[in-house]
Amino acid sequence: MSTPRTYNAPLPATVADAAQVLGTAISQVQRIIVGQEHMVQQLMVALLAKGHCLLEGVPGVAKTLAVRSFATVVGGDFARIQFTPDLVPSDIVGTRIYSASSERFAIELGPVFVNFVLADEINRAPAKVQSAMLELMAEKQVSIGGKTYPSPKPFIVIATQNPIESEGVYPLPEAQRDRFLMKVDVPYPRGNEELEILRRMSVRPPEAEQVLDTELVLHLQDMASNVFVHNLVAEYIVRLVLATRAPKDFNMPDLESVIQIGCSPRATLGLVAASRALALINGRDYVLPTDVQAVAKDVMTHRIVLGFDAIADNINPTDVVERILAMVPAPTPVWNQEQRQASHQQHAHQPGRS
DSSP states (O other): OOOOOSOOSOOOOSHHHHHHHHHHHHHHHHHHSOSOHHHHHHHHHHHHTTOEEEEEOOTTSSHHHHHHHHHHHHOSOEEEEEOOTTOOTHHHHEEEEEETTTTEEEEEEOTTOSSEEEEETGGGSOHHHHHHHHHHHHHSEEEETTEEEEOOSSOEEEEEEOSSOOTTOOOOOHHHHHHEEEEEEOOOOOHHHHHHHHHHHSSSOOOOOOOOOHHHHHHHHHHHHTSBOOHHHHHHHHHHHHHHHOGGGGTOGGGTTTEEEOOOHHHHHHHHHHHHHHHHHTTOSBOOHHHHHHHHHHHHGGGOEEOHHHHHTTOOHHHHHHHHHHHSOOOOOOOOHHHHHHHHHHTOOOTTOO
């Protein structure tokens, strides 16, 4: 169901080639979006890691523009769905329509059958719509009339939500928040960036140009899944996740009363996938602890449920993750070229391996 290639350039064969292509794509998005480098980079990380991304920020900080520009640069089909309290599941996934001429029901697929779904203000949708989104995000398929319809490849849901408005808002359930690979906070632009926004957007705004296509994205996703993870780095990831469940075991007894529910195993897999993607963007075929630390807050923060007292004391989950990163020691893996080649052969990518 993927669209044909729009370019005749060869697929990148080396990590350096892939990093160059990804750098070109990211810089193309940043021609449109002033600042917000972290958000743009994490969108690319989520795409390479085959995960979904949740953007949270006040209105007007270019969340929707960033996603639309990102989809244009990456290529593939794009659909924007404005979530409202009166939305029903058939509005997004499709429904059965009776055809009088054939006297049969036909399936009309909804707007989510594209490569990029922008779920604008996803926290405005009621529970039934959220449950439909849950199947779409977790299984990458939709069930209509007793039949299952898979989503195209690649497929990513990028959702936005407004943290300040409370009227007509349904907070995302923990199970659905866990389906997002990462949640990225989108802050206000800095002073010099605000001036650049005024200069760039007050005249004829720039337009994004396509750099990638669906076949190239699938190839880059495979390359990201082949990035090597050292055993010491894998153990470091596990320790970070375990520290959210039993902080007392990691010399943080004060967090026992702060954290009500720690990160799920999906956070462990998410940290590995996101770290691999970031390593590929940085032109490496192996993951460093700094890669894990760079994605840890966006992968772990929305999966931690704080206790009532912590919420009353205005404790931020981001501060909790930063404390864990500071307290859990990072390894310093060192290997020579021969050891790394042997490790690559031993941990070669296999079907089903993330």
